[in-house]
Amino acid sequence: MFRSQTASAYLLLSPVIVTVILALVGCLLLLVVASFGTQSYLDFDFGFSLASYDQVIESAGVRKLMLRSAGIAAVVSLLSVLLAYPVAYFVAFDVSHNRLFWLIMLTLPSWISYLLRVLSWKLILGYKGVVNSGLEGLGLISKPLEFLLYNPTSVAIALAHAWAPFAILPIYVSLQRMDRSLIQMAGDLGDGPFRSFLRVTLPLSLPGVFAAFVLIFIPTFGDYVTPQLIGGPSGVMIGVYIAMQFGASNNIPLGSALAIATMVLASLIACLFVLGTKRLVRAMR
Amino acid sequence: MSRLRKAYVVLYLALLYLPISFIPLFAFHDSVYISFPWRGFTLDWFAGLFEAEGLLGALENSLIVAAIASVSSTVMATLAALATARLRFPGRQAISIALLAPIALPTVVIGVALLSAFSLSGVPLSLGTVAMAHCLFCTPFAYGVMLSQFRGLSGDLEQASMDLGEPPVRTFFRVTLPLAAPGILSSLMLTFTVSFDEFILAFFLSSNSPTLPVYMWSQMRFPDKLPLVLALATLVILFSIVAVVGSQLLRRQGRRRPATASQEG
Amino acid sequence: MTEAFIDIRRIEKRFGQVTAVQATDLTVGSGEFFSLLGPSGCGKTTLLRMIGGLEVPTAGAILIDGKDISRLPSYRRPTNMVFQSYAIFPHLTVGENIAYGLKRRGLKEAERRREAERLLEMIRLPGFADRRPDQLSGGQQQRVALARALVLKPKVLLLDEPLAALDKKLRENMQIELRRLQREVGITFVLVTHDQEEALTLSDRIAVMQAGRILQCSTPRELYERPSSHDVAGFVGEMNFLPGRVVSAGVERVTVDVPGFGCLTVPPGAARPEKGEAVTLALRPERLALVREAKDAPSFAVRASTYFGNRTLYQLELPGLERPLSVFHANDLQRAQEVFEPGALVGVLPDAGAAVLLPARSLTNSV
Numbered sequence: 001m002f003r004s005q006t007a008s009a010y011l012l013l014s015p016v017i018v019t020v021i022l023a024l025v026g027c028l029l030l031l032v033v034a035s036f037g038t039q040s041y042l043d044f045d046f047g048f049s050l051a052s053y054d055q056v057i058e059s060a061g062v063r064k065l066m067l068r069s070a071g072i073a074a075v076v077s078l079l080s081v082l083l084a085y086p087v088a089y090f091v092a093f094d095v096s097h098n099r100l101f102w103l104i105m106l107t108l109p110s111w112i113s114y115l116l117r118v119l120s121w122k123l124i125l126g127y128k129g130v131v132n133s134g135l136e137g138l139g140l141i142s143k144p145l146e147f148l149l150y151n152p153t154s155v156a157i158a159l160a161h162a163w164a165p166f167a168i169l170p171i172y173v174s175l176q177r178m179d180r181s182l183i184q185m186a187g188d189l190g191d192g193p194f195r196s197f198l199r200v201t202l203p204l205s206l207p208g209v210f211a212a213f214v215l216i217f218i219p220t221f222g223d224y225v226t227p228q229l230i231g232g233p234s235g236v237m238i239g240v241y242i243a244m245q246f247g248a249s250n251n252i253p254l255g256s257a258l259a260i261a262t263m264v265l266a267s268l269i270a271c272l273f274v275l276g277t278k279r280l281v282r283a284m285r
Numbered sequence: 286m287s288r289l290r291k292a293y294v295v296l297y298l299a300l301l302y303l304p305i306s307f308i309p310l311f312a313f314h315d316s317v318y319i320s321f322p323w324r325g326f327t328l329d330w331f332a333g334l335f336e337a338e339g340l341l342g343a344l345e346n347s348l349i350v351a352a353i354a355s356v357s358s359t360v361m362a363t364l365a366a367l368a369t370a371r372l373r374f375p376g377r378q379a380i381s382i383a384l385l386a387p388i389a390l391p392t393v394v395i396g397v398a399l400l401s402a403f404s405l406s407g408v409p410l411s412l413g414t415v416a417m418a419h420c421l422f423c424t425p426f427a428y429g430v431m432l433s434q435f436r437g438l439s440g441d442l443e444q445a446s447m448d449l450g451e452p453p454v455r456t457f458f459r460v461t462l463p464l465a466a467p468g469i470l471s472s473l474m475l476t477f478t479v480s481f482d483e484f485i486l487a488f489f490l491s492s493n494s495p496t497l498p499v500y501m502w503s504q505m506r507f508p509d510k511l512p513l514v515l516a517l518a519t520l521v522i523l524f525s526i527v528a529v530v531g532s533q534l535l536r537r538q539g540r541r542r543p544a545t546a547s548q549e550g
Numbered sequence: 551m552t553e554a555f556i557d558i559r560r561i562e563k564r565f566g567q568v569t570a571v572q573a574t575d576l577t578v579g580s581g582e583f584f585s586l587l588g589p590s591g592c593g594k595t596t597l598l599r600m601i602g603g604l605e606v607p608t609a610g611a612i613l614i615d616g617k618d619i620s621r622l623p624s625y626r627r628p629t630n631m632v633f634q635s636y637a638i639f640p641h642l643t644v645g646e647n648i649a650y651g652l653k654r655r656g657l658k659e660a661e662r663r664r665e666a667e668r669l670l671e672m673i674r675l676p677g678f679a680d681r682r683p684d685q686l687s688g689g690q691q692q693r694v695a696l697a698r699a700l701v702l703k704p705k706v707l708l709l710d711e712p713l714a715a716l717d718k719k720l721r722e723n724m725q726i727e728l729r730r731l732q733r734e735v736g737i738t739f740v741l742v743t744h745d746q747e748e749a750l751t752l753s754d755r756i757a758v759m760q761a762g763r764i765l766q767c768s769t770p771r772e773l774y775e776r777p778s779s780h781d782v783a784g785f786v787g788e789m790n791f792l793p794g795r796v797v798s799a800g801v802e803r804v805t806v807d808v809p810g811f812g813c814l815t816v817p818p819g820a821a822r823p824e825k826g827e828a829v830t831l832a833l834r835p836e837r838l839a840l841v842r843e844a845k846d847a848p849s850f851a852v853r854a855s856t857y858f859g860n861r862t863l864y865q866l867e868l869p870g871l872e873r874p875l876s877v878f879h880a881n882d883l884q885r886a887q888e889v890f891e892p893g894a895l896v897g898v899l900p901d902a903g904a905a906v907l908l909p910a911r912s913l914t915n916s917v
Contacts, residue, residue: 006374013380016365019357020424021383027398034401044405083297090294094287102294104533109301111475111529113482115498116518119505120304123311123515130307161304193286215389222391224485229505239393246397246489256401259394266391444604445637447625449651449702463641 028260035256044252052257062241062258069238069262070269072152073221076159077213084167084212091168092175103172110165118226121158125149125230150232158226163219167212174208175201203281210277214270221266222259238262308522312515330516337513343500346412347481350496354419355427355476359469362427367461370435371443384428387421395422396489403490410492418486423476430475430536434468467535474532478525497521554613555580555738556601556706561610563596570596572762573610578706578740578755580615583732585741585749588759589785594742595710597759601740602708603627615705630699631708634715636691638683644670644694645679651702669697672731689720693727700735709741713748725751746786750774758782774834775904778820780911783832790838790876792831792868793910796823804907806831810869811848811900819907828910835876837901840864842888847897850875852890864890866898 010017035053037046056062091102109117124130125148132144148154178201186196224239231237238258245255313326334340362384368374369381387395399418403410442464446456462469484498491499501517504510554577563571571593578584586594599605601612603624611620619627630651639647648669649662657665663679670676673693683691692712699707712728713721729752732739743749749756750770757767758781766778777783780791794806797813799822805815806829816831823829841847850866853874861881865874877898879888890896 005372009368009372009374009377012364012368016361016384016424016428017380019361020387020421021380023421024387024395024398027395027402030402030405031394031398034405086290087294087297090287090290094290100533100537104530105298106301108526108529109305111478111482112305112522112525113484113498113518115482115484115501116308116522117305119514119518120307123307124304161301165301218389219391222393224393239391242393242397243489246400252401255397259397262391263394439635439637441633441635441637442639444624445631445633445639446650447623448602448604448629448631449698450625450654451651452623452625455654460639 031256031259035253035260037253037256039251039253049253052251052253053261055254056257056261062238065236065238065241066262066265068152068236069221070265072156072159072237073217073266074269074273075156076163076220077217079160080164080167080216081171081209081212083164085171085209088168088171088175088208092172103169106168107165114162115225117162118158118229121154121161122149122230125154125157149230150235152231152235155227155231155235155237158230159220159223162226163216166216170211170215171205171208174205174211178204198284206278206281210274213273217270217273218263218266221269222262305522308515309519312512312519314512330512331520333513334516334520339495339500340517343495343497346491346494347497350412350416350419350487351477351480353416354423354480355473357420358423358427358476359431359472362424362431362472363465363469365428366431366435370432371440381432385425387425392422392485396486399486400489410490412491412494414490415487415494415496418490419480419483422483422486423479426479427472427476430472431465431468434465434471434536438464467538471532471536474528474535478528478532482521482525554578555582555615556740557613558597558601559611559613561597561600561612562608563593563600563605564608569762571600571607574762574764576757576764576767578738580738581736582754583729583739583741583752585743585753585756586759587743587746587749587756587786589744592759593762594759598631598708598710598740598742601706602629602631604631628705629708630702630704630706631710632692632695632699632712634710634712636695638686638691638694638698640683642683643679644675644681644683644686647683647694648679648698648701650698665701666697669701672700672734673697674727688715689724692716692724696728696731700731700737703735704737706738706740709739711742711744713743713745721748728752750786758785760785776906777832777908780830780832780908783906783908788835788876788878790833790835791873791908792833792875793871794829794831796825796827796829799823799825806907810850811898814900814902814905816902816905816907823907823909830908830910832906832908833900834904835863836861836878836880837904838875838877839899839901840877840879840888840890841897841899842890845897847899849895849897852892852894852896854892855890862889864896866896 033046034044036048036050037044038049038051039045087106091099091106095102122129126132127144127146127149129148131148132141135141136144182200182204183196186200187193191199222239222242223237224243227235227237227240228243231240239262242255242258242262245251245258249255312330313328365380365384369377396418399414399421400410403414408414442460443456446460447453451459482498483496484502487496487499488502495503497517501514504514556576556578558574558576560573560575561571562569562573574597576597586597588594596605600607603619603622603626607620611618613619614628639650642650645663645666648666649657652662652665666679667676670678673696675690675693678686678690678694683694686694696712709728713724716724725748728739728741741749741752750773753770755767755769756773758765758773760781766773766782768776773782773786777786777789783789783791792808792811794808794814797805797807799805799818801818801822803815804818804823805813807813808831814831819829850868853865853867855865856863859881862879864877864879866877868875875898879890
């Protein structure tokens with residue numbers, strides 16, 4: 001207490017600053033630097049070349065991948081948030097006793113290995129999967145359906161299922177913190193339950209909604225596991241393409257440039273969504 | 286209206302758990318292939334786990350990495366949360382956000398960033414690099430737990446301890462630590478699970494010493510190995526459930542406070 | 551004036567641009583029950599915490615029993631605090647809580663237990679040693695917090711609004727308890743409160759604070775009967791402020807012409823006023839008597855009345871003033887029969903000898 005509080009604070013924070021903040025920032029900066037380098041087969045040189053960024057911007061293939069990734073991520077995030085909202089509302093308002101029970105039940109799946117959750121969809125939608133052998137067994141089809149797996153839709157379904165529970169907690173926290181008397185006041189002033197929801201509850205819960213959206217959108221945008229496992233050639237997403245540059249394709253500058261571009265683009269879109277929705281909700285009042 | 290919501294939530298839960306439940310379901314299936322209806326019940330696949338080559342090695346690797354990552358991230362996060370929850374200093378908000386932000390980054394980006402750093406600085410890929418990566422990755426989770434833990438406990442208690450004569454270090458051991466213990470345990474369990482299940486960073490950074498998820502991934506490309514993978518997956522799922530539920534219950538217990546002033550004398 | 555046991559010299563506390571406590575001097579005598587009284591945000595708690603070492607002063611010094619403790623951290627000071635939130639350690643039993651500070655002093659476990667028992671007797675909670683804090687009520691927790699501090703026999707006990715969270719009846723009982731305990735142990739108490747009744751009941755001396763400054767520091771009686779300023783007068787209890795002009799000013803008495811009352815002779819204030827100067831007379835509502843027949847007495851119309859059981863508050867119209875005249879009419883044996891209706895004219899007899907002469911101030915912004 002008698003040494004400066006600032007000094008004590010930074011002393012306590014030093015390990016975490018070095019390990020997390022400096023390390024992460026350092027590595028990301030390295031990526032930025034690497035993106036300006038040049039690569040010829042196995043040799044990588046630092047330099048100042050905009051070749052990779054040219055490729056990123058010019059290449060139609062990259063653009064297609066980015067669009068597909070953005071599209072899938074957007075659909076997954078919106079779906080997750082919309083589906084999760086009533087659930088969060090339920091736990092925040094309709095439950096008074098066993099809240100912890102409901103919360104555990106709802107968030108438990110999000111802690112089970114991501115890899116395994118995607119694997120389960122392979123079991124369901126695969127050539128010899130649950131859906132196919134079930135339909136075959138019932139006599140509804142004679143040959144297994146092939147279109148169920150290895151396409152962007154299956155990727156989106158699996159992603160939505162995997163990420164959905166992540167939307168619940170931020171929205172729940174936001175709803176739970178709300179002052180209930182505000183809703184009552186709106187009712188006193190003449191708003192029916194639906195209107196008071198639109199004018200009071202929804203706007204006040206927006207921070208949670210935005211947090212949920214961003215939390216899901218950005219990681220999903222650059223996802224690797226799901227497209228790699230069940231995306232097939234038509235379901236490739238940018239995360240897979242980036243990983244390839246650091247593996248088989250061996251093009252580090254391109255990979256770095258793509259990684260940076262992905263991060264920037266994903267954050268930008270998330271910001272736009274947040275601002276856009278804020279305007280929309282304000283207009284609805 | 287609320288009954289409608291409840292029905293919706295129950296349906297939601299069912300759809301959430303249904304796909305995952307197929308894994309244990311087919312782990313006991315007496316056939317290399319998935320099919321409906323079931324062919325028969327067997328424990329062969331689970332027995333086969335003991336003979337699977339490389340499995341025990343991968344398991345050992347995962348346990349080592351998870352142990353290192355959980356302990357180090359929890360220790361660092363506890364110190365950090367202590368600072369941000371109790372002290373006033375410039376940059377407090379910024380640092381708090383910066384410590385939680387990595388959760389929102391695509392893991393692939395973190396993975397390639399670390400990969401570049403290691404390869405360009407000549408550090409060979411090994412279990413050690415995975416451990417370092419997991420340490421970084423788990424800290425935001427640990428920080429979240431410890432921050433809410435310290436926020437839930439009044440700072441008055443530490444001040445009272447010091448007022449009664451105990452200097453800061455002794456106050457930490459007599460008051461802060463015992464009261465934070467449930468949170469610390471919860472954080473350890475949570476980060477252990479996160480590290481144990483983590484795939485992408487381990488995949489990029491492990492080279493010859495795979496962790497369990499990486500091992501599973503490599504086996505997934507063989508159709509006849511599928512039941513084995515399912516059996517393994519079932520055990521992992523079971524373990525995760527126990528760890529997470531335990532961690533949440535402990536966290537709840539750690540926030541217990543004495544009753545606020547009531548009306549009796 | 552008792553010898554200075556706590557000597558606070560030009561103490562000041564700034565938080566960035568905000569000055570919580572302005573350069574202040576204060577002395578507290580040994581064994582005194584001293585209160586810091588004021589509204590929220592006046593700096594009283596900050597001052598208390600500086601004495602206890604929980605806040606570092608930006609300037610100034612604090613001496614206790616002759617020793618300068620200004621730079622000492624709280625764990626090295628001969629002070630102990632009772633927190634507003636009680637801050638009972640939830641992971642320890644009641645007995646362990648009370649004996650908490652004794653461990654460092656090297657007492658063996660048996661001795662610590664004995665001391666805890668002794669204090670439990672003192673706070674009238676015998677046998678509670680093995681109870682857990684979450685089994686206690688608010689009042690009981692408060693007493694445990696007190697015991698925990700007292701067992702260390704500090705030179706000064708600091709109390710931060712200890713009774714704020716308790717209901718009225720309990721608070722009154724605890725006030726009596728506190729006073730009794732203080733007399734019993736003889737330790738210097740410094741209490742912070744916003745409740746003026748509490749301060750008046752418990753204290754040997756009170757310092758009234760506002761916006762970081764001490765307005766007046768004296769005994770409860772002095773403070774109530776001879777407030778030194780408008781702010782103090784209005785803060786402690788109800789007060790009437792009557793405008794007037796000085797007719798003649800002597801050493802022993804001053805004559806003031808008050809509209810509606812005529813000339814009143816009052817005791818002189820702190821500074822002798824000039825003839826013709828505008829002044830304010832502060833007069834307590836209980837120092838005015840009401841009479842039905844108003845022959846020579848000034849009369850005013852009743853605006854409203856409020857019944858308090860043992861007395862009635864009458865508000866009378868004063869000519870030319872917005873604020874009514876407040877008069878407490880005791881409902882005792884003789885006068886309980888007199889009830890004055892709104893609109894009725896009532897005679898008022900002021901006890902001029904109890905009036906306090908204050909400098910004039912615009913009455914629209916007085917307390």
